[in-house]
Amino acid sequence: MKKQILWLALLFLGVSFEAAVAQTTPAHALTNITIHHADGSIDESATLVWRDGVIEAAGSNVNIPFDAFEIDGGDSLHVYPGFIDGFSVWGSPDLPTDLKPVDDPGNPPYDRAGIQPDRRPSVVLQSDKNFETGMKAGFTTAALVPKGYMLPGQVEVFYLSDDLESVELLHEQLAQSGSFEEAPGGWTRGVYPSTLMGVMAKFRQLMFDAEALQQHIKYYSQNPEMPAPDRDPVIESLFPLLNKEVPLYFEVDQKEHIERLLKLKDEFGFDVVIVSGKEAYAKADELKDRNIPVLASIDFTDMPDWYKKQKEAEDSDEEAEEEEVSEEEQAYRDKQMEAWKAEVTNIRKLMDAGVSVGYASAGLELKDLADKLEILLNEGSVSEEEAVQLMTQNTAEILGLGDRLGSLEKGKNASFSVFSKPFSEEKAKVLHSISNGTIHEFNGE
């Protein structure tokens, strides 16, 4: 009995000792800042307190803990929840360039056919200057996926950092990624599946193969007297999708492709998240009804030249030169404008229809981000507040991480960016990026 008490006492001591250690990690407090919340609300002269990567307080009337390391924002800094890239190829190994011909193009090895569902970013991730560039653009978190073809690999979520070593895994095997990209190789080195219809068929066959292998493994585990299954890491990595345990993040733009994707979804019953989705507006009502989110790309087609000229003339107040345009050209321009407007108002239309929309770079290069955002705000009928919400809270929710990411409030992960000005203003710069509580400084650059 005595011994037991001693043990209990030790146990308590141990616990409190640990707690004491935790308490010694100092808090950080960022004071006199403007907080731009994900929902569009703004706290002026506010304070943000975080400790151990978790936000303790955010707002105007905040008590700063006694142990907090205080940084004074001097009433000039603007803090936003860290932007989240919902689908990015940052850190991915490059696509293979030296494709050898194969003996039987109808039966190529999986990787040669672009079938690599077993690949995980946490295993294949490489150094990439985009991690740092991304932070300088306001991103603190990204769902990463390897570059590839029909089944490029798995989606995993990471906290960004400026060096690969400290890019931290936040969520492993969040989703399977996919696209309608046929196997690489083009005319001379192509292998099956080399067409859209081939990819559709091959996808189905892979799922059938996974179904059989899973069954075999299950039977064998209880019946060692039967022939052993041929284990296959590629096919086995599709089990979670087959079992509807993870969604399929599918990179798709064309309306018709979205219809084809939904066909596959209906056949196998997994959840899908549309990635990029440039023509998703054309299916907005159906996406809403079926509760299918879109991680939208803003990689818009460049503004038609003639329209750009018109805009510039309007902005410069100078008397615009009257341009001679034939009836035929005018008719074409009208059509072109309609098509372009449809593209840049995609996100607006999706939001209006009630579709859950987040953000994905999906291959958009960071150097183009500012220009594309400008088009979204000026031509796409999306407000700055909506754009922020899109890139933070909405994306976090679509990724299934809304409970810890995407907004600046007590208990959420401390991932946010400190801008010199409101983020969409010209020359706005990220001065500090706080990713999972770690401060990265970009001063003086």
Add this chain to the structure above:
Amino acid sequence: MKKLTLFLLIVAFGWTAQAQEKGSVLIQNATVITITDGDLEDTDVLIRDGIIERIGKDLNAPRGVETIDASGKYVMPGIIDAHSHLNGVDINEPRNPVTAEVTMEESVDPNEVGIYHSLAGGVTSIHLMHGSANVIGGQGETLKLRYGADQEGLKFEDAPRTIKFALGENPTRVHGQGNSIQPRTRMGVEQIIRNHFDEALDYKRKREAYLEAKQGFDRNGRGTPPVPVAKNLRYEILNDIIEGEILVHCHSYRADEILMLVRVFNDYGIENYTFQHANEAFKVAPELAKHGAHTSVFSDWWAYKFEVYYSTAYNASILNANGVINSINSDNDQLQRTLNHEAAKVVRYGNTSVNDALKMITLHPAIQLGIDDRVGSIEEGKDGDVAIWSGHPFDIYSKAEMTFVDGKKYFDLANDADDMRIHIEPGTKFEDGSHMREIVSRREADACLQDAFILFGEQSAQQHN
């Protein structure tokens, strides 16, 4: 400006929004080419809600139904092309000699402006086919040319499933010469078919045995469970062919290989198939008639490769005279718009009757696609897929003036806008995207070996049928 755009769009495309709706129309005082009941002078055709309701004289238009006076004009069934690659996203999946699992149903481009151009030639249905690179290619999709509808809306509802086979030079060159795998010869082509049918039957036995054993084991949990046999899409389709659920359309030229396939199909009990191109079919016309095999040929197109030298413009007439159900096809987007001329040549060359020649672009392709209960002739109860022609469709000066699908007007010569594209890329400049005529002529005739030319090597890149 915005309003103008909107207005233009409504004018040009207002009807596309309702593209899948069925229409009603009363066409009056026309010469009606019924195909199955002769030509009827001064006759009215009433289409209601997409269906031909009445054919007769002095019919009254029901309330709200548009009336068209077709005095001096001809009404004929919409032309059906049993061999087309008009609006395929891809045509060939050329990396394996057998790709039965792929289907053109999943390769339909509904935005192809060529659909509209074909409507202007009086065409209302096409058989969108896989190419001829493979011995057993992909499944086909029968479409109604409801321009403006989405890929689902273009489908000919409940049309039987079809599949492409290909014999001779194309598959042996693509796979044998191109990839050094079977088939390298015509013998190899036959063996590919037989081997795959046998493998498919073997698969079926194993798969069914597995499913049965699995059911038993899962129910009572006794004994040793069966080793799973994965569902195999390719073999499933091959079994569907053997079981007669899929109509085979086989690219072929030489008489010997045509008879070869007849023998193979006899061995596996496959009926209801059509030989496409079949330039030497005239040599074996009685044999084809005996086996109920159909043919779908060109009127006078040949000599584009070695196996197509022994050809004759009498092919269609000889087949017809021997009782073979024969159609005239285009396999070419341009030719598709003038299939009436192609059929007229059969009259000119071989003295086939005008009505029999007309059957070759209407009822016969419908039979070959298994849609003759719905289209291919003007009969009460059939679909309202018709075209109004300015004169007899075999007259070189005649034009299709209006084309209807399901009673809905999709082409009207009097309201024929210059640019009927549904979809343009916003990044395409006027200089590159405006000249419709140039765009259309630049487009490859989307023939059988699209996506597979390269596998032949450069010399033969232009030879593709």
